[in-house]
Amino acid sequence: MTEELPAKKKKFGYARGNYSVLVVCQNGSRSNQIRQALKTLGFAQISAAPTHVTALERFKVRKFSHVIFESSATDMPPLDFVMQLMEMDENCCLIAVSEQPRVDDVFGLLRAGSRHYLVVPFTVNSLEEVLTEAIEGAPLSEAVLNAPDRNSALVGVILNNLYRQTVLMRQAREFETAARELTAQTAKMIQSVDMAKLFCEGTEEDLLNEIIEACIARANIAASRLGRTRKRLQNKRVVDEDAAA
Structure with a gap:
């Protein structure tokens, strides 16, 4: 008998095949790790962009339901990236990625429209938890x-x-x-x-x-x-x- 999943994870699990995810990361190895973990979790529509500007250009051509992005600056500050992407699609679910996140920096990204953040190094399970909270959890008021x-x-x-x-x-x-x-x-x-x-x-x-x-x-x-x-x-x-x- 399979273990009963919480309703939140059930709902998230049913929709994974319909989501499209853009991974924005300058570190090629980390980008590959995130994309591989997403595939393990059942995501099929996954794309990558090395910088924030490239990601914005790609988003103009094709909308993504989720964007997992590097929270350190590449070719533009991450806060500007979040604000510009929110102007394009306020329903997009953004998740910041950081090794040592400062609470004030993360809070600034949340205030701008980001839904959650992923601390690296990460596991498939920790990525799943972050995605679940970002998708189903109540955002800060x-x-x-x-x-x-x-x-x-x-x-x-x-x-x-x-x-x-x-x-x-x-x-x-x-x-x-x-x-x-x-x-x-x-x-x-x-x-x-x-x-x-x-x-x-x-x-x-x-x-x-x-x-x-x-x-x-x-x-x-x-x-x-x-x-x-x-x-x-x-x-x-x-x-x-x-x-x-």
Whole structure:
């Protein structure tokens, strides 16, 4: 009996034969490795370009569903490459390739339209995971991409997902529909934490401190609301008692 694949990988697997991929890499050996890995994963329509400018020229002649590109400059800066390609086709799925990616550089490419990045050296499995997330995963929200304080925005996403998680956990005790939604929400919660750890500014400890401060701030807001509600009820009781006297 074959092992049941997650729905995300199933959907990705069914469509592989329909995808067309352009590999943009100046290093011939690395380009060959990426293309061979793509073939192993079931991709059939694969082309290569040695530089970013060549890739743009090729894209004008033929559209590709995916572009896996070198994140270091060849004959043009990679950020300019992403922006120009997005102008040609905003639906194209771009994946950056880098040996030692700087988070800020990667984040700039994501802000411009890239969907994910591949760290080399890579394996066929790691390439598959990146492709799956790029194709099926939820991209970072505009609020996070354009936030002046990235950590604060990432923490906001985590805590919002945590709140939805706890609500569904409570509702799942009574309603079957909530139990089904809980599985998807759990995956979303885990993904938001992973993305925050990946793209946070500073260290993971800085991110943890931001989470703690945000929790304290939200607790203070909740306490203030509770206090105002309690005071309002107490005043209402006094008025009701006076009216009854």
